[in-house]
Amino acid sequence: MKMDEILIEIQNLKKYFPLKRGIFSKGLYVHAVDDVSIQIPPRRIFSIVGESGSGKTTFGRTILRLIEPTSGKIIYKGRNIMNLNQKEMMTFRKKMQIVFQDPYNSLHPRRLVKDIIGEGLSIHEKISSGQILERVKEILKKVGLNEDHMFRYPHEFSGGQRQRIAMARALILNPEFIVLDEPTSALDVSVQATIVDLLIELKNTFSLTYLFITHNLAVVDYISDFVAVMYLGQIVEMGSKDDIFNSPSHPYTYALLSAIPDPDPKKKRSRTIPRGEIPSAVNPPEGCRFHPRCPYAKEICKRSEPEIVEVSKGHLVKCHFPLR
Amino acid sequence: MNGALLTVKNLKVVFHTYRGTVHALDHVNFTVLKNERFGIIGETGCGKSVTSLAIMRLIEQPGEIVEGEIIFDGKDLVKTQENALNTIRGREISMIFQEPLSSLNPVMKVGFQIGESIARIKNTSIKACKNDIAEVLRAVDLDPDRVANLYPHELSGGMAQRIMIAMALSSKPKLLIADEPTSALDVTIQAQIMNLLDDLVSKMNNTVILITHDLGVAAQFCDKIMIMYAGTAVEQAKTEELFANPLHPYTKGLLKAIPRVGNRDRLTGIPGSVPDLVNPPSGCRFHPRCPNAMKICSSQKPALMEINPGHLVACHLYGDENG
Ligand SMILES: Nc1ncnc2c1ncn2[C@@H]1O[C@H](COP(=O)(O)OP(=O)(O)OP(=O)(O)O)[C@@H](O)[C@H]1O
Ligand SMILES: Nc1ncnc2c1ncn2[C@@H]1O[C@H](COP(=O)(O)OP(=O)(O)OP(=O)(O)O)[C@@H](O)[C@H]1O
Ligand code: SF4
Ligand code: SF4
Ligand SMILES: [Mg+2]
Ligand SMILES: [Mg+2]
Numbered sequence: 001m002k003m004d005e006i007l008i009e010i011q012n013l014k015k016y017f018p019l020k021r022g023i024f025s026k027g028l029y030v031h032a033v034d035d036v037s038i039q040i041p042p043r044r045i046f047s048i049v050g051e052s053g054s055g056k057t058t059f060g061r062t063i064l065r066l067i068e069p070t071s072g073k074i075i076y077k078g079r080n081i082m083n084l085n086q087k088e089m090m091t092f093r094k095k096m097q098i099v100f101q102d103p104y105n106s107l108h109p110r111r112l113v114k115d116i117i118g119e120g121l122s123i124h125e126k127i128s129s130g131q132i133l134e135r136v137k138e139i140l141k142k143v144g145l146n147e148d149h150m151f152r153y154p155h156e157f158s159g160g161q162r163q164r165i166a167m168a169r170a171l172i173l174n175p176e177f178i179v180l181d182e183p184t185s186a187l188d189v190s191v192q193a194t195i196v197d198l199l200i201e202l203k204n205t206f207s208l209t210y211l212f213i214t215h216n217l218a219v220v221d222y223i224s225d226f227v228a229v230m231y232l233g234q235i236v237e238m239g240s241k242d243d244i245f246n247s248p249s250h251p252y253t254y255a256l257l258s259a260i261p262d263p264d265p266k267k268k269r270s271r272t273i274p275r276g277e278i279p280s281a282v283n284p285p286e287g288c289r290f291h292p293r294c295p296y297a298k299e300i301c302k303r304s305e306p307e308i309v310e311v312s313k314g315h316l317v318k319c320h321f322p323l324r
Numbered sequence: 325m326n327g328a329l330l331t332v333k334n335l336k337v338v339f340h341t342y343r344g345t346v347h348a349l350d351h352v353n354f355t356v357l358k359n360e361r362f363g364i365i366g367e368t369g370c371g372k373s374v375t376s377l378a379i380m381r382l383i384e385q386p387g388e389i390v391e392g393e394i395i396f397d398g399k400d401l402v403k404t405q406e407n408a409l410n411t412i413r414g415r416e417i418s419m420i421f422q423e424p425l426s427s428l429n430p431v432m433k434v435g436f437q438i439g440e441s442i443a444r445i446k447n448t449s450i451k452a453c454k455n456d457i458a459e460v461l462r463a464v465d466l467d468p469d470r471v472a473n474l475y476p477h478e479l480s481g482g483m484a485q486r487i488m489i490a491m492a493l494s495s496k497p498k499l500l501i502a503d504e505p506t507s508a509l510d511v512t513i514q515a516q517i518m519n520l521l522d523d524l525v526s527k528m529n530n531t532v533i534l535i536t537h538d539l540g541v542a543a544q545f546c547d548k549i550m551i552m553y554a555g556t557a558v559e560q561a562k563t564e565e566l567f568a569n570p571l572h573p574y575t576k577g578l579l580k581a582i583p584r585v586g587n588r589d590r591l592t593g594i595p596g597s598v599p600d601l602v603n604p605p606s607g608c609r610f611h612p613r614c615p616n617a618m619k620i621c622s623s624q625k626p627a628l629m630e631i632n633p634g635h636l637v638a639c640h641l642y643g644d645e646n647g
Contacts, residue, residue: 051510158597188367189537193581194593215511218583222591245585259515261540263582265563269544273515277480 007042007209008063008177013072015055015062019282030281032058033069034233040209040226042176045200047212047220049256050230051278056213059230060179063211064096065089076177094124097170099163101182106166107154113165114150120173139168142205144198160191164198171206181213196223217260221245229253232281232289239315249311249322251294288320296321328395329499329531330356330379335392337374337383344602348374348387350555350609353628356499361525361532363546363563365539367598370552372535376501379533380419381409397498415445418492422504424484428476435461435472438491445495456494464490464520482513486520493524500525503535518545539582543567551575554599554609557628561635571637573614608640616641 013036016029033055040046048056061067063074065081074081081092100106107116117139118132127135137147143164154162163183170178183199184192196219203210214220220227221241228238229252237250248254255274262269274293279285285292291301298321306320332354339346349371356362364372377383379394381401394401396417401409421427429437438457439450446453458468464486476484485505492500502521506514518541525532536542542549543563550560551572559572570576577594596613599605605612611621620640628638 051512160597188598189539190367190578190581190594191597192593193583193591194595196583196591197593216583217511218585221585222583222588255512257585259512260585261515261518261538261544263540263543263567263579263584265543265567269515269518273519274512275516277482277513278510 005041006039007077009037009039009073009075010063011037011073011075013037013059013062013074014070015058015067016070028282031233031284032281033062034284036072036230036233036235038228038235038238040177040211042209043203043207044225045203045210045212045223046226046228047214047224048228048230049214049217049220051215051256053232053278053281054230055233055281056215056230057181060098060181060211060213064093064098064179066098090124094120094173095175096177096179097173097175098179098181099166099170099183101185104154104159104162104186107162109154111153112150113152113154113157116154116165117150117169117172120169124173135172136168139172142171142202143168158191159187160195163187163195167198167202171202174206175208177209177211179211179213182215183212184219185214185216192219199223217256229256232278232284234289234318235316236290236318237316239312243312243315247312247315247324249315249317249324250290250319251296251323252290254323255293288318296323327358328355329358329360329397330533331393331395332375332379333393333395335375335378335394336390337371337378337387338390340386340388341602346601347604348555348601349378350604350625351392352552352555352557354550354557354560356531356533359529359531361534361545361547363542363549364533364535364552365537365542365549366552367537369554369598369601371555372537372552373503375552376419376503376533376535379501380413380417414441414497415495416497417499417501418495418497420485420488420492420500420502420505422507424481424488425476425479427488428484430476432475433472434474434476434479434487435468438472438487438494441491442494460490460494461487463493463524466490480513481509482517485509485517489517489521489524493528493530496528496530498531499533500530501533501535504537505534506541507536507538514541521545539578551578554604555601556609556625556638558610558639559635559637560628561632565632565635569632569635571631571635571642572610572639573616573641574610577613577615608638 013033015033017032019028019030050056062069114136117136121132121135136150140146140149145164184195212223224241227241227244228235231252237253248257259273276293287303288301288306291297300320306318308316308318311317311322332352335349335352337349339348366372378389383389389402435457438460439453442453442456443450457472461468461471466486506517534545546563549563549566551558553574559575570579580592583591594613607622607624608626611617626638626640628636630636631642
């Protein structure tokens, strides 16, 4: 990819959390994000998918420096934002927003919707409260709510409506890049579809770029341009949506896909699912981190960590023996 | 043809809260046949757990069963006394919950707790159950030497759910109720647990009620499915029939709303949201969101009727009134 085709590039990002529990835990770290590199072109949806604890949330927050990375580079429009101080970071914050999973806890319960949505404006821009109100009205319409909703509290809204409010709050600053951390996972399926479509529509209207974090592969297949599969803090496979869904090459991706129960009773589910459970991120397995669960593991997998190989253009796999 | 193991008739459950009366179940009817795998599907708050708690007679204050019958193996559980219920619960009907850890005692080792439950069923001492404990753990693919000595907090979610399954099946219950047994688990672990449940239940011929909001899990496991909406049972059919030929507008909407891997066609959500059951909509509870709603729908509750053999639906579109 040429430089000007990339909005944000992450290089070798690491986030290790010191383990606080217990007296023997000194010097032990949770390898939450361990050497992750990605590039996201503008106006695209890049999805990160993985099971719980794989490091998706930590990755998303570290990119925005809501969590300080242990090491690595975050290059936004050609500029490494890791070196920026608090004040310089403020201007980037406007451009980079985040929407969280839980629409119940992420909105302040005792503040009116207009204040929740308008808050960012009053911090970042010197404009009158009347102007703020106008902008709030405008953005509410864009997310499918109306101005009557401004003078209500979050608890008066359903889960789907709250997620619309969260999107309005993120959008009011005219951002370019939004991290969406499981934005539909807490919603009922009948509502989830509506919100997913809204996200796509808003992306097109405002020329946005998304990092879409989820554990739901079906939603990923529906929404994404590019997909990265995470396992124990690392990206094990990455490529276009077609690469991942039509020719998965990493045994873990393959396993994830075959574990999804098909909502079609005529297609009986696969019985080849990975054995065992996800190991601890404190002491990740040596060699390939997936080897204790991998049906194709050989001796070398236990000892040496696989390099990332490009199996076809833009389709990257971290495995000694990629599937074909 | 198998006979009925469980028949729920006109079940009505309410909760008296400070906000008013929650009309949690409104005249729910269904029958579970012997050896059947019966799925109860619906979104948050539609009454799935309340239905299962009512069957176990575990609805407590401020809730109450105000009407209906729950005929299990010939007895009406609504009329059964508490001490008789205690011999049914855990023996003839067992239950597995979404949060397995909440049903385990945090300060006792896992092996001891399994032993305790077996000893209670067999009326013997825990010591006498040592072999049973090992056997039960092996049946759910756990290593007894290792796992029996663990405390609940040392278990992963998947292991904890295996243990709950082991305990629930140890009494060889006639009916197993599994309330969202895999909803808190990752998809690879969910697949392991569902495969395990599938194997064990096939071997032991238990009748199962599986509660889930995941249509995929239900499609893969259940013989028959009941769809619930806002405290009412709106449709029931054999699994294949339900997916191939959904009749109720809510079921149709639900099937169009679920994203599926390999299908990138546009999804359509159902407009609006689930109603508050303190003030449920009059008539058909789905009418404010229904694309087919007619005048009668807001005034009259549609009765559950058999439209095709074994396919029941509660919707005025299929009533006699409309031919
Ligand atoms: N503040 C923290 N301190 C210590 N460990 C943490 C912290 N935040 C996350 N972790 C650990 O880092 C790992 C990755 O967690 P993270 O929340 O990023 O995963 P995730 O993929 O978002 O999971 P989920 O799907 O459950 O949201 C986990 O092992 C988690 O326990
Ligand atoms: N103890 C209680 N007090 C008051 N209301 C209750 C109580 N238990 C359940 N309800 C209400 O009864 C209705 C049905 O709840 P139920 O727990 O059966 O839903 P569910 O279908 O199991 O949902 P979920 O998918 O979230 O588990 C809901 O409106 C709920 O708020
Ligand atoms: S490197 Fe080896 S163990 Fe790891 S995924 Fe590939 S084949 Fe499996
Ligand atoms: S009874 Fe009326 S409102 Fe209810 S589902 Fe049928 S058509 Fe829709
Ligand atoms: Mg997360
Ligand atoms: Mg429930």
